[in-house]
Amino acid sequence: MTIHIQTPLIESLSVGKELSAKVWLKMEALQPCGSFKARGVGYACSKYASQGACAFISSSGGNAGLAVAYSGRCLSIPVTVVVPVTTKQKAIDLMEQEGATVVVQGELWIEAHQHAMSLAKQGAVYIHPFDDPYLWEGHASLIDEVKAAGVKPDLIVLSVGGGGLLSGVVMGLQRNDWQEIPILAVETQGADSLAVAVAAKEHIALSAISSIATSLGATKVAGQAFALLQQHPIISQVVSDKQAVDACLNFLDEHRVLVEPACGASLAAIYQHSEILHNKQNILVIICGGVGATVEQLNQWSHSL
């Protein structure tokens, strides 16, 4: 069963203005659960269901948890999401609306996660937010759709948290014989786990996350994402929280679509016209989406950052 939907691929004159290249947007914000996670999580859940899974567990209060809740509803398989007390009520409401059981446990995410893992030991399948080959295979479908639409990018811009999207996009490029297409991998300051690993040439972790772009908040990227640095042309770029937030507000005005700062990071890289965007013809930006932002919150951040 396919959980995700095919998303529009649209040319954006407004995002591309002042650039010589055409800018194409892959509108993952329009997935039914609001982000590209529908692809990988949906694919993984379908696979595990066909292998006999009878319950799913997540420990993400963000878009990954919501995607598991959505997938479980589509597959008629019960979902439990364990989240720490710091999780916003709105996030809990969205997951409950999808029919998931939300258990609030612990002050810190790690406590919620440990409880989730103990539940997983009793037979439910734990769905990782970014580190699972099924997830990457599911995300790869995004590139299949771009190819089928007849657009061949010469640069792909995407955001990186734990690197699941990055790993899936590279898988999609490889399986479509497009392995030469470079990727601009964007993070925010304080959630720049790929950038620090690139700089150190070592698979290291951040000691803490200080960015407001919580969906990018993995202290260490997946081993696969780190390994891909040796196999694929990947350029790492870091933008500020303020740049990511302002990019969201700009994008909202231009395209009337609300996205999280995690997604705004990729847009900020475009709005800054950095060197790497020059001499390109077709730039593909993955509008990864996210349900965690409100207009009010974006405005507040824009003023306070």
Ligand SMILES: *Cc1c(COP(=O)(O)O)cnc(C)c1O
């Ligand atoms: C999960 C997520 C990311 C980061 O994806 P990774 O696979 O962890 O790199 C970026 N943006 C949004 C909106 C997300 O939900």
